[in-house]
Amino acid sequence: MADFVMVNKCKAAANQIRRDIIDMTFATGNTGAHLGGSLSMAEMLAALYVGCLRYNINDDHWDERDRVILSKGHAALALYPAMVQAGILERTRLEEFKMNGSQLSGHPSLNGLPGIEFASGSLGQGLSLGVGVCLALKRKDNCKSRVFVFMGDGESNEGSVWEAVASASHFGLNRLVAIIDTNKIQYDGHTDEILSMSPMADKWKAFGWDVIELDGHNIEELLDAYNTESKKPLAIIANTVKGKGVSYMENNWRFHNSRLSKKQYEQAIEELEGTV
Numbered sequence: 001m002a003d004f005v006m007v008n009k010c011k012a013a014a015n016q017i018r019r020d021i022i023d024m025t026f027a028t029g030n031t032g033a034h035l036g037g038s039l040s041m042a043e044m045l046a047a048l049y050v051g052c053l054r055y056n057i058n059d060d061h062w063d064e065r066d067r068v069i070l071s072k073g074h075a076a077l078a079l080y081p082a083m084v085q086a087g088i089l090e091r092t093r094l095e096e097f098k099m100n101g102s103q104l105s106g107h108p109s110l111n112g113l114p115g116i117e118f119a120s121g122s123l124g125q126g127l128s129l130g131v132g133v134c135l136a137l138k139r140k141d142n143c144k145s146r147v148f149v150f151m152g153d154g155e156s157n158e159g160s161v162w163e164a165v166a167s168a169s170h171f172g173l174n175r176l177v178a179i180i181d182t183n184k185i186q187y188d189g190h191t192d193e194i195l196s197m198s199p200m201a202d203k204w205k206a207f208g209w210d211v212i213e214l215d216g217h218n219i220e221e222l223l224d225a226y227n228t229e230s231k232k233p234l235a236i237i238a239n240t241v242k243g244k245g246v247s248y249m250e251n252n253w254r255f256h257n258s259r260l261s262k263k264q265y266e267q268a269i270e271e272l273e274g275t276v
Helices: 004-027 042-051 073-085 091-096 126-139 159-170 191-195 200-206 219-226 262-273
Strands: 067-070 147-152 176-182 210-215 234-239
Touching (some): 004 042, 004 073, 004 091, 004 219, 042 073, 042 147, 067 126, 126 147, 126 159, 200 210, 200 234, 219 234
Parallel strands (some): 067 147, 147 176, 176 234, 210 234
């Protein structure tokens, strides 16, 4: 059972991550950002970065660190604020998001920013990277580090995902954790209408993974799942709401990638401040 104090700490972090997402998007002006699928991940990232992650802020190449791969790289908008919560980034750096020459690009990039293991954003690639990292750790007899791969349910349309799922099971990669943000909406509509992957949990189980299905906005459930020891690769099917926390964005595919007017920004901030 997750610790009460830690749960509250993670909840506060998730609320701040959402506020940062809105501030960062508004600051981009007409450029905009990937709002919906970033807002749906706030609790998932807060629970990991604040509650569970093995990381040394004084040595970002520490061998025993956990590795985080954001396969759905368009959610970097949520990743950077989570890294701030973990002390990996300074808060003032968030002002640089998507600015010319900034290390905080719209998708994670290997440009010297601490805490970024791989450039990502080409969907369907992250889990394969996770398999490769786990194989390397296994050959180094590193049984302490875990590899967390954040994915989208729409991303699971990619065939390369299932090649990686099969490989992870075949090689017995029990330090690999795939977290699938199951918000049921992708770039241009609802996932079940575009290419249904339901029932998602059954597919992962059929490939030989342990599976936990949970509420992706429930910190207690997330912390318990992240701390689960498994003899197989672990898939966490996190059921979420796209655009969570802002009423006019929730379950609205038009806010997958969007900019914010001043009125929209002010309404979003007012609603989020009501959750603190």
